[in-house]
Amino acid sequence: MCSGMRSISKSKFAVRKLLQQCVTVSKLEPCIGLSFCNLTVMQSTPLCQNMSTGVRTRNINPRTEHYIASDVKCTSVRQKSDSVLHESYTAQEGSDQKEEKKEEKEKEWYQSSTFKGIAAVTATSLTVGSLAYLMHVQGEPMRTESGEIIDDEFTGKWNGNFSRAIQRYINPSREQLLPEPLQPPYYQPPYTLVMEITGVLLHPEWTYETGWRFKKRPGVDYFFSKVCPPLFEVVIFTSEGGMNADPLVNNLDPHGAVMYRLYRDSTKYVNGHHVKDLSYLNRDLSKVIMIDCNEKSFQFHARNGLKLKKWTGDNDDKTLIDLANFLQVVGSSGVEDVRTVMEYYSRFDDPMGAFKENQRKLEEEKQRRLAVASSQDQKKNWFWRK
Structure with missing residues (x-):
């Protein structure tokens, strides 16, 4: 008898311990129960309270009270986690807003007249400086094989290099575009x-x-x-x-x-x-x-x-x-x-048309002369026949 009572008390202790481990069971479950020795413990939810389980209230009140208390603890944990999540989301949203504001400020800066003015001045300075350097290099005076400067019309002028560069850009790339005419025994077309x-x-x-x-x-x-x-x-x-x-x-x-x-x-x-x-x-x-x-x-x-x-x-x-x-x-x-x-x-507006017309006239004149010459020859031949 004592051993039976002891096993029942151990079983009750095991059920209580198991209930304590299951206090985090989600409320989304409609009904969760544990059965041991014809004893059923039901989750105290509105749905379960309205359900007919066939179990007497006096047998489950202690377990239900304990489960409700545990559920309160779970709810408080969830509320804390939700608050932590809400705070983190709010912090992230705040950082996103700060980033957007920063980007808007940068866009406003790039679109401002101050930035455009600085960019225009910088680009103009770089362009002018590059052109000036290139023209200075391109405008270097000609030198002999020994390295001596060859004097020209721009020698001694303060803008000599720039004037030479402009002239070299305007004028042909070299003084003689074709080589010297071919000399005998080679043939040079006339x-x-x-x-x-x-x-x-x-x-x-x-x-x-x-x-x-x-x-x-x-x-x-x-x-x-x-x-x-x-x-x-x-x-x-x-x-x-x-x-x-x-x-x-x-x-x-x-x-x-x-x-x-x-x-x-x-x-x-x-x-x-x-x-x-x-x-x-x-x-x-x-x-x-x-x-x-x-x-x-x-x-x-x-x-x-x-x-x-x-x-x-x-x-x-x-x-x-x-x-x-x-x-x-x-x-x-x-x-x-x-x-x-x-x-x-x-x-003439049409030079080739004028040339063809002249060629036609020359051909007609040639034919006329041939005809005249032929007639004269015939007369001469007739005279000698007589």
Whole structure:
């Protein structure tokens, strides 16, 4: 009997200890019970209080009171944890607001007139300083092989270096754009033909699908076959940059009819235009012919130039064929000064049309003379027959 009572008391002690360990059970559970020796302990919740469990109140009151007290403790713990979480969230929210305010202040500073003024002054100072340094370096005077300075028109002036740099930018990159004419036993063609490529030999086109493309003018191959040596020394002189124009010339002239190539660095910059100063070519100007579609490009030597209409991509164009025939006639005629011929044809809006008309008249005159000569021969023959 005593042993049975002792086991029951031990069991009750174990139940009480187990209940103490389970005080943190969540209230979300509708009903939690522990059964031992026909004794059921129910969680004291409104849902469980309204449920019929079949257990007498007197048997569970001590356990329920203990559980309620434990639940109060759990609630206080939860409230503390919630307060701690709320404080941490509030602190984080406050730090985020501080960061946002800091960013707004930085944006306002960058957008302020003070910052813009400082940035403008800094950028201007750096730009001016860099340009001044580059112009000073580029404007250094020429020196001999021993290192002595060569005097020029800017020597002794306070802005000598800057003046030299400006002149070197405006003027061609070197004093002689072409080498000395070939001497015997090598052959030097008697005439020099200077050609522009853009608008004369090529037409640039741009589309969204293909970007920049260059269309080859009809008759280019025939033209180079007629104006190549021995009559002409062909020089490509264009206002385009060398990196862009050089591969174009390679495609235009696969057989090497072009002897020299000159690009934008060889021009003289005057009033917004890249002028081709023929006096830098190191050739006799009485034997130089300039072909271009922009008369401002050869404004210093208008008598040497022949202006053609700018080609716009017409596939039926035959100007180059007529031009090749014209130049071949000039070269084979042995003209002493080509400037007289160029000056004459420059008066016409369509020089090649005027040349073709003159050729037609010459051919008619030739036929008329042949007819007259033939008639005279017939008369002579008739006289001797008599």
